[in-house]
Amino acid sequence: MGRTVVRALATTVLAVAALALTALTAPAAHAESSSLRLPGGPTSASDARPVNLDATLYLPSSTPAPAVILAHGFGGSKEDLDERAADLSARGFVVLAYSARGFGTSTGKISMNAPDFEVADARALIDFLATRQDVQQDAAGDPRVGIAGGSYGGALALLTAGYDERVDAVAADITWNDLESSLFGQASIAPDAPLGVFKQLWTGNFFGAGTVNRDGSVTECGRFTAEWCRAYTDAAADGIVTPASQELMRASSPASVTDRIVAPTLLTGGQADSLFPLAQVNANAEQVMTAHPQTPVKVVWHGGGHDGGVNEQARLDELAAQWFDRYLAGKGEVSTAFEVTQTSGSISTQNSGAAAVVLQAPAYPGIHGTQSKTVTVAGPPQRVLAPAGGVPAAITSVPGLGAALGGLVQGPVPGQSAVFDSAPLTEPLSIIGSSTVTVSVAAAPSSTPPTDATLFASLRVVSPSGKESLPQGLVAPLRLTALSATPQTATIDLPAVVANAATGDRLRLVVATTDFAYRLPLQPRLYDIALGDGALAVPLVATQPMGGGIAPYWWLVGAAVIVALIAVVLVAVRPRHLHDPAGEPDPDAPLTITSLSKRYGDGYLAVDDVSFAVRRGTVVGLLGPNGAGKTTTMRMVMGLIMPTAGTITAFGHPVFAGAPVLARVGSLVEGAGFLPHLTGRQNLDLYWRAAGRTHDESYLDAVLA
Numbered sequence: 064m065g066r067t068v069v070r071a072l073a074t075t076v077l078a079v080a081a082l083a084l085t086a087l088t089a090p091a092a093h094a095e096s097s098s099l100r101l102p103g104g105p106t107s108a109s110d111a112r113p114v115n116l117d118a119t120l121y122l123p124s125s126t127p128a129p130a131v132i133l134a135h136g137f138g139g140s141k142e143d144l145d146e147r148a149a150d151l152s153a154r155g156f157v158v159l160a161y162s163a164r165g166f167g168t169s170t171g172k173i174s175m176n177a178p179d180f181e182v183a184d185a186r187a188l189i190d191f192l193a194t195r196q197d198v199q200q201d202a203a204g205d206p207r208v209g210i211a212g213g214s215y216g217g218a219l220a221l222l223t224a225g226y227d228e229r230v231d232a233v234a235a236d237i238t239w240n241d242l243e244s245s246l247f248g249q250a251s252i253a254p255d256a257p258l259g260v261f262k263q264l265w266t267g268n269f270f271g272a273g274t275v276n277r278d279g280s281v282t283e284c285g286r287f288t289a290e291w292c293r294a295y296t297d298a299a300a301d302g303i304v305t306p307a308s309q310e311l312m313r314a315s316s317p318a319s320v321t322d323r324i325v326a327p328t329l330l331t332g333g334q335a336d337s338l339f340p341l342a343q344v345n346a347n348a349e350q351v352m353t354a355h356p357q358t359p360v361k362v363v364w365h366g367g368g369h370d371g372g373v374n375e376q377a378r379l380d381e382l383a384a385q386w387f388d389r390y391l392a393g394k395g396e397v398s399t400a401f402e403v404t405q406t407s408g409s410i411s412t413q414n415s416g417a418a419a420v421v422l423q424a425p426a427y428p429g430i431h432g433t434q435s436k437t438v439t440v441a442g443p444p445q446r447v448l449a450p451a452g453g454v455p456a457a458i459t460s461v462p463g464l465g466a467a468l469g470g471l472v473q474g475p476v477p478g479q480s481a482v483f484d485s486a487p488l489t490e491p492l493s494i495i496g497s498s499t500v501t502v503s504v505a506a507a508p509s510s511t512p513p514t515d516a517t518l519f520a521s522l523r524v525v526s527p528s529g530k531e532s533l534p535q536g537l538v539a540p541l542r543l544t545a546l547s548a549t550p551q552t553a554t555i556d557l558p559a560v561v562a563n564a565a566t567g568d569r570l571r572l573v574v575a576t577t578d579f580a581y582r583l584p585l586q587p588r589l590y591d592i593a594l595g596d597g598a599l600a601v602p603l604v605a606t607q608p609m610g611g612g613i614a615p616y617w618w619l620v621g622a623a624v625i626v627a628l629i630a631v632v633l634v635a636v637r638p639r640h641l642h643d644p645a646g647e648p649d650p651d652a653p654l655t656i657t658s659l660s661k662r663y664g665d666g667y668l669a670v671d672d673v674s675f676a677v678r679r680g681t682v683v684g685l686l687g688p689n690g691a692g693k694t695t696t697m698r699m700v701m702g703l704i705m706p707t708a709g710t711i712t713a714f715g716h717p718v719f720a721g722a723p724v725l726a727r728v729g730s731l732v733e734g735a736g737f738l739p740h741l742t743g744r745q746n747l748d749l750y751w752r753a754a755g756r757t758h759d760e761s762y763l764d765a766v767l768a
Contacts, residue, residue, distance in 0.1 A: 104183025225320025333368020453583025
């Protein structure tokens with residue numbers, strides 16, 4: 064009878080959960096959509112005929128309404144935008160999603176967001192919206208319109224806002240500020256610094272996405288214009304940028320128009336991004352803020368990016384939707400406070416993985432923080448080799464994967480890296496932004512002393528056990544010219560990162576001669592590398608966890624709670640084997656752990672080769688700072704998560720999810736919760752007796768009856 068009631072309860076909860084989830088996830092209104100072919104800008108400099116753009120228009124249930132133009136990333140098409148467009152339309156916006164020229168079924172050649180072509184296309188779409196009676200109009204020919212995009216689409220959004228004053232709001236994610244400095248990285252902060260180091264792998268991947276023609280044929284330039292094809296060939300073959308290429312890249316860079324952007328602008332950038340790193344997002348933000356201090360600008364450093372990282376797309380889409388609610392529809396309020404996701408230093412109580420925590424500061428602090436802390440790094444001058452052909456090369460990240468390679472990512476390569484360490488930290492340190500340091504480089508005596516240097520600087524965190532962490536696999540490329548035997552000093556910006564260093568950790572500066580992702584010198588070189596004054600300036604930002612950071616997603620939390628309750632109820636009524644059929648072959652060793660390790664799918668190593676035994680009559684404590692792996696170890700001991708390697712035995716029997724021997728083990732991990740390997744009655748009895756009360760006093764029979 065009791066089980067029948069519980070099963071009925073479970074069925075009811077399932078039904079309620081299904082109804083709740085349907086109500087919470089269903090769009091507010093059906094979005095009507097229709098495919099269109101719209102004229103864009105001119106086909107080329109010599110052909111004034113407009114390109115033909117493939118677009119889809121999404122209409123809300125109530126019009127006229129403000130409009131949003133959605134632009135896709137490089138290599139994508141309008142199909143990538145369908146879900147987001149439908150969500151915005153259900154929110155009350157007219158949405159126009161389209162395939163950029165050269166992508167999808169849109170005609171024309173790819174010109175990398177050139178003002179005369181891709182930007183002209185976007186302006187033509189605004190002209191189209193100005194003719195629609197279902198679009199709210201601010202004046203004749205001036206629709207109420209916002210524009211949003213990521214990467215390639217993000218740059219287009221910023222460029223369009225700079226060229227067309229009719230744009231009323233912008234949301235741009237993981238995009239560039241200056242295309243030249245993005246593809247030719249330069250860590251030196253000197254105003255006269257030479258051209259940086261060519262991002263060979265990323266640029267090759269970028270260009271490769273447009274080399275196949277629509278009919279499947281392959282040609283030298285594919286779907287690129289001749290000008291951009293030539294610019295890529297010069298860079299890939301010779302590592303140079305001609306004046307004509309510089310002009311092309313400058314025109315296609317938001318940096319050329321940030322001083323004209325007056326529309327409220329949401330700028331989001333990814334920490335896991337070796338293509339368009341946070342320095343590019345920072346440049347866009349600071350340039351817009353400097354030119355127009357009254358323009359609302361919000362900056363977010365999220366955990367994702369071109370290299371993967373932590374997927375926060377749902378949160379980013381919601382932030383952009385709220386931005387458009389406020390500045391297009393005039394609904395609600397939004398904050399321009401700086402938000403940054405911290406993905407290290409704590410463990411999730413839900414899955415024992417690295418927990419992502421959103422922190423907030425009242426205003427954007429810039430890439431160097433609101434203040435800095437000087438940490439002294441030391442080490443003697445070191446001679447390093449750049450091998451012939453750049454092989455073997457250090458592997459820090461691979462385009463699209465970033466630091467997700469985990470153990471495959473190399474530490475400093477012996478003979479190719481100068482290493483300088485700090486003393487163990489006496490207090491925890493939270494790094495948010497770009498650290499700066501000064502180094503000196505000289506040409507070492509050799510058969511052909513180098514006249515220039517290609518180097519890669521990085522900041523790493525080293526634990527007391529010697530484990531080295533390179534945040535997001537990011538390095539700062541540095542190129543020096545006019546090199547000689549006399550040391551040349553350079554002050555450099557290290558990669559902007561969000562990382563925690565615990566008490567006892569050391570900070571390590573590595574200056575390497577090779578990196579797999581960049582173009583490297585073909586001839587062997589020897590360099591002498593030393594520190595300047597040894598002062599590493601670490602950026603600090605006063606932040607606090609967001610009080611309402613998950614408010615827009617309360618329904619997800621509610622759904623998760625419902626699902627968890629269902630799971631607990633269903634597991635509780637499952638038939639149990641309350642005895643241990645294997646007996647007690649090793650009563651003197653209640654718990655034995657051997658070579659236990661746990662690595663999560665994102666590469667995070669939570670537990671590394673732990674071994675210990677708990678003998679009868681002993682009490683064992685696991686001590687360590689946040690993130691050391693204590694909770695993860697206990698979760699594996701309880702069979703709640705599976706280890707990556709190693710073994711666990713309780714009373715001589717293997718531990719796994721649902722193992723019968725777990726019925727003889729009691730635990731409280733992080734906080735009180737139902738133990739799925741015990742019945743509901745056993746859970747109640749355990750909690751009663753945990754406070755020192757006797758079974759006779761519990762009245763469980765009466766309560767359950």
